Amino acid sequence: MCSQDHQPRGIRMSQGNPIPSNFAEWIVRSLDGTISPEQFAVLDHEITTNCEARAYYVEFITTYVGLMDLVGSLPKAETLMGANEPQTRRETSSRIVECPAPKAQGRENTDAPRVGPETSEEERIRRIERYASRQLAAFLAEEQRAQLQSQTPAARWDLWSGICEATQAAQRFAAVGARLVKTATICLFALGILAALGFYIYANRTLGILVDSANAKWEVPIDQTGKLRTGLMTLEEGYARIKLKKGAEVILQAPSTFNLRSANRMFLESGWITAKVPPSATGFAVKTPDAGIVDFGTEFGLLAGNAGNTEVHVFDGRIDFERAGAGSAVQPQRLVKNEAMTVAANGQTRRVPVQQRPHLFARTMPARDGLAIPGKRLSLADIVGAGNGLDTGVWGQGIDASTGQIASRRTILRKNDNGFMPVPSLPFIDGVFVPDSNDGSAIVTSTGIRFEQCPKTSGTSYESIVNGATFQAGSSGEVHYGQLAGRIYDTRANPSIGMHPNAGITFDLDAIRNAMPEAAISRFHTRCGVSENVVSFAERDADPNTIEVTFWVLVDGRPRFSRTLGVVPAQSEQIDVSIGPRDRFLTLATTNPGAYRYCWAMFAEPALELMREKDAGTGREAQ
Known part of the structure; x- marks a missing residue:
């Protein structure tokens, strides 16, 4: 061990280990x-x-x-x-x-x-x-x-010294300013990076997930994981069912454009949705350009149409409905189960029972093999059955051509012509009529357009216009499904309109366009004829060779198709009519000069073909 004794000054001295003198x-x-x-x-x-x-x-x-x-x-x-x-x-x-x-x-x-x-x-x-x-x-x-010398004031001041001092001060100020600018620039750059990073995280957060789809076609394909983030999304065709993070489930019908705003809020720019809201998602809110809805644990359907046309149906629970721009002084309107609210383009609102409105909304995911595909094809037979053209209508339901009243099933009428009759409960149908020109040309639209080529008939309608062509042979009450070209039309996948003469129905194309502003109507097609299975029944007490029906397709009152067809031999015709953007009304009619027995006339798979509005006029149609 070294000694801890130290001399206060000079070299430490040790008798055992002296320090060399050098x-x-x-x-x-x-x-x-x-x-x-x-x-x-x-x-x-x-x-x-x-x-x-x-x-x-x-x-x-x-x-x-x-x-x-x-x-x-x-x-x-x-x-x-x-x-x-x-x-x-x-x-x-x-x-x-x-x-x-x-x-x-x-x-x-x-x-x-x-x-x-x-x-x-x-x-x-x-x-x-x-x-x-x-x-x-x-x-x-x-x-x-x-x-001391630096603190001694200068003996005198001269201009050159002042200039030098000012120059030095300016240089120091410029140097400080440059440092401040650099510091501020770096800080702003860092803040910009942080803001961009925060915005990226915010914009890419998952707000929902795609659960199911049917015949779906998206404008921009959805992520393979099904995760849905903020940003406008457009369902161009088919159906999609999504689930938001808080639990609300939404069925979308094309064409629909929407944006998820949060885990419990969405914006519907246009289109159709049906929402089911569990207790965990109470307060689920949907905004449209013209209205807003806050849900309190319920099921409802919402249509955001063109030019402010809006409709909401409450199937269960209750919601608050508020028009955009109504102001804070106007309280939201409370809608409860089985109530509906319509808002017209002029802002007029109407509260009615759901039962008085058509079946506009799909409450469950439909089958994938149906004729109607949202955004691609609408079934006019479904519209006759009080549907939205997408298989939401009632099979077997019809309309009395002489009164415009809804008939819950196929009905024997034998009623005379009462002129053009509107059908206010079905917004896509302008009205119905019994075609006859004995008292002058028939009026076929609510705007007074006349069917100048309408032939003379008995002026009597014998059966209702029905969703699903079914016919009765004699007084037995036995019902038979319509058949054309060897095919039976007895399901939603094979829809048809039964239209025993004399009857006519006019569809409002503008009303359909307003309900789906992102889609354009390009064509109408169907197959028409007298059901082929009528021959075996007519032979009992009539001559099948005398059975004939004239089929008509009018656009704005002008015939686009006219053909008289019989059953011996079996006859049917395929109809394909182009529809322009200014065409307002589409009319289907059947006429017979007098004999009415066994005239089982039908339109098989009557459909409007749709295309994207942005593709209209480019020659590109839905495939």
Whole structure:
């Protein structure tokens, strides 16, 4: 163990391990780069093996560095050597690289301590310390003089000095300004990156998921994972069922454009939805360009049409309905189960029972093999059955052509012509009529358009116009499904309209367009004829060769198709009529000059073909 006794000043002395007399010189030489390998070896040995020498070395180095920082000049190794020492000892070995320590500018080392071989070690240390003290005192005195001089005001001021000072001040100000600008730029850049990152995370958060679809075609394909994020999405064809994160389930019917705003809010720009809202999603809100709905745990359907046309049906629970722009003073209207609200383009609202409105909304996902496909094809037979053209209507339901009243099933009428009769409960149907020209041309639209080519008939309608062509043979009550070209039309996948003469129905194409503003109507097609299975029944008490019906297709009162068809031999015709954007009314009619028995007339798979509104006029139709 090294001794812990220290002398307060000078070299520590130890009787067992004395410090060599040249130890301080070797330290200085090691610092200024003039130490020889032999001297360095001895110095290293002493520091390694002699704890007294090691402690002295640390204290010496600390003092040396402090003085170097303050004074800038320290004694050379030669000043610690006696003047009478041999020249060979004071010469620097040729193997030593000179690395002199820097001197303070303008200061010479003239009073460096001189020591000889007869000088004791304690005296050497005292001389070095006195030298260091003088150097430090001189340095501090010089610094004080410089400070006093800098504080002394100038004797006089001149223009050039003022210009220089102003220039320097401007340069300092410009430098500070440049630093501030750089700092602000960096901060703004960092904030911009953080804002962009935050916006990216916000915009790409998952708000819902695609659960199911049928015949769906999206304008931009949905992520394969089915995750739905914020941003406008357009369902161009088919159905889709989505589920928002809070639990609300929404069935979309094309064409529909929507945007998920949050885990429990959405914006419906246009289209049809049916929402089922569990208790966990109470408060689910839907906005449209013209209305807003807040749900309180219910099931409802919403149609956002063109030019402000809006309709909402409440199937269960209750909702608050509010028109856009109504102002805070107007309270939302509360709708409860089995109530409906319609908003016309002129802003007029009407509250009615759901039962008095058509079946506009799909409450369950439909079969994938139906004729009607949202955004692609509408079934006119379904519209006759009080549907929206997408298989929501009632199979077997019909309309009395002489009164415009809804008939819950196929009905034998034998009623006379009462003129054109509107059907206000079915918005896609303009009206019905019994075609006859005995008293002049028949009126076929609510706007008074006449059917100038209408033939003379008995003026009697014998059966209702029905969704699903079914016919009764005699008084047996037995019902038979219509058949054309060897095919029976008895399902939603194979729909038909039964239209025993004399009867006519007019569809309002503009009303259909307003309900689906993103779709354009391009064509109407169907197959018409007298049901082929009537022959076996007519042979019992009639001549099948006398059974004939004339089929008509009118657009705005002008015939686009007219053909008289019989059953011997079996006859049917395919109809394909183009529909322009300005065509307003589509009319189907059947006529017979007098004999009415077994005239089982029908239109098989009557459909309106749709195309995207943005493709209208480009020649591209839905495939």
